[in-house]
Amino acid sequence: MLGVACALFVGTALAHSGSLGGSRQDLSVPQWLVLMTGGGAVGASFLLASFVTDRSFLRAVHDSERGLGSPVRPLVVIGRIGGVVGLVGVLVTGLFADPLGLTQPLRNLAVLVVWVGWWAGFSMTTYLVGDTWPVLNPWRTVASVLPSLDRSLPERVGSWPSVGLLLALVWLEVVSPVADDPTLLGAVVLAYTVFTVAGAAVFGTETWFSRVDPVSRVFAAYGRVAPLTVEDGRVRARVPGMALSEASWLSGRSDVAFVVALLWVTTYDGFVATPTWRGVVTPLVEAGVPAPLLYPLALVVGFVLFYGAYRLAARSGKRAADSLLTTDEVARRFAPSLLAIAAGYHVAHYLGYFLSLSPALLGALSNPFSPPPPLELVLPSWFGGVGLTFVLVGHVLAIWVAHTAAFELFPSRVQAIRSQYALTAVMVLYTMTSLLIVSQPAIEVPYL
Known part of the structure; x- marks a missing residue:
């Protein structure tokens, strides 16, 4: 049976794959129907959560946890050693790709480990x-x-x-060939290593990795969506996403901005590889606007728009609830709910990508210095619907988390419901934007 499955779903990876951007399947339903259904589902979930739940029910769900025991110290030591070994492997196979004859991206351990194994596969585990x-x-x-x-x-x-x-790291990923140039990738990883270790040496590991290092902050934020966590040295299980109802880990505008930036860069990474983006930039490039200028401009403008829309929703929610709380406090309290949206879109964008290139990754791991010809898993046409499902699940979970936060933040049920009107509208907009991207076929990033 395994041999039959391999014969049906695994094929030789194309040598001209170029950038290792995520893959998406065409959908057999009209795009307008996908967008309207998704937006309607999020709006309906808000109405359902508002009228069939109360404080005691919400608190019972969010407080449900179970202890699973203490982490085994040998596993921690093995994990740390494994992380360092992995970094060394990426540096060696990246920086010395030419002497080793590992210049093809889909046969290079550094490229496959960083983009397939780490940024796609490991990120999803968090x-x-x-x-x-x-x-x-x-x-x-x-x-x-x-x-x-x-x-x-x-x-x-x-x-x-x-x-x-x-924002800078995502811009570098999009505009440079770092995704399929092993030597450039190795140089970038080396530079990031020197910068990060030096920063931690100056400011201390706790300060650096909790306030400055974007990679650590991304995974820490994503980890709050997960069902497992470590508290006081013990592993605890909880309902997925329930930790997002607590916002004490966000201390100011910069932390809220980071959450919004995480949501935006995940969206941006997919958007620039869609026919819609090509339709936007083509007339601008033909009019003489340099293409390399459009990408950082879109990155910054998009972040400002996402952050501005969220701040506006927080201000409108405060006014609708007739509350004395500041806009900053309302924005801080509801910000964790956006992580459910980011996680839903991330898995929708990268699950197919990870699965399709996992055979090539396993081949490189089995023989880093002489990997076999890369294989690519061919996903069935219906797999595109899986991505849409994850997008909707993430947005519905975000509505639930925001609903819980509102009931904890405002004393009156009416205040709690009114405070979410504008936020729900913004979430519907985010939903339709995500579905617009996921429902389109992935293309090469134009003009780069």
Whole structure:
């Protein structure tokens, strides 16, 4: 049976694959129907949550946890060693790709581990299972054994550096050939290693990885969607997404901006590989606007629009609830709900990509310096509907989390419901944007 399955679904990966961008399948239903159904589902979930739940029911669901025991220390040690070994493997097979004859992206361990195994596969585990990055993080492991100056990072700086770095990393991924050039990828990873370890040595590991390092902050945020967490050295199970109803880990505007940036960059990464984006940039490029300028401009403008829409929704929610709370407090309290949307879209965007290229990854892992010809898993046509399902699940979960937060934030049931009107409208807009992207076939990023 296994041989039959392989014969049906696995084929030789195309040598001209180019960028390792995510793959999507065409849908057999009209796009307008997908968008209207998705937006309607999110709106209906808001009405259902508003009229059939109360505070005691919400609290019972969110407080349900179960202890699963203590992590085994040998596993932690193995995880840390594995993270460092993985980093060394990426640097070696990336920086020395030419002498090793590993220049083809789908036969290079560095390319496959970073984009398929780590950014796609591992990222999904952080919100589907739990965040193990603090253990696996090789930069944190290396920095922890080095002396630190323990300089203080001014409070006014907040977490804004992580916002800027996250936007910069996604811009670099989109506009450069770092996704399919092993040597360039190795150089980028080396530069990031030096920068991160040096920063942790100056400001201390706790400060750096909790306030500055964008990778650690992405996985920590995603981990709050997951059903497993570690508290006081013990693994605990909870209902997926329920930890998002608690917002004490967000301390100011910069933390809220980071959550919005995470949602936006996940959307942006998919949007620039759609026919819609090509239709937008083609007349601009033909009019003489440099294509490389359009990508950072769209990245920044899109973030400003996403963040502005969210702030406007928070302000409108405060006014609708007739509350004395500040807009900043309302924005902070509802921000974690956006992570469910980001996680839903991320898995929709990367699940097919991860599955299709996992045979090539396994081949490279089995023989890093002489991998076999890359294989690609051919996904069935109906798999496109799986992505849409994850998008909707993420948005419905976000509505539930926001509903719970509203009941905890406002004393009156009427206030709690009214406070969500504008936020629900924004979530419907986010939903339809995500579905617009997922429902389109992936193309090469134009003009780059």
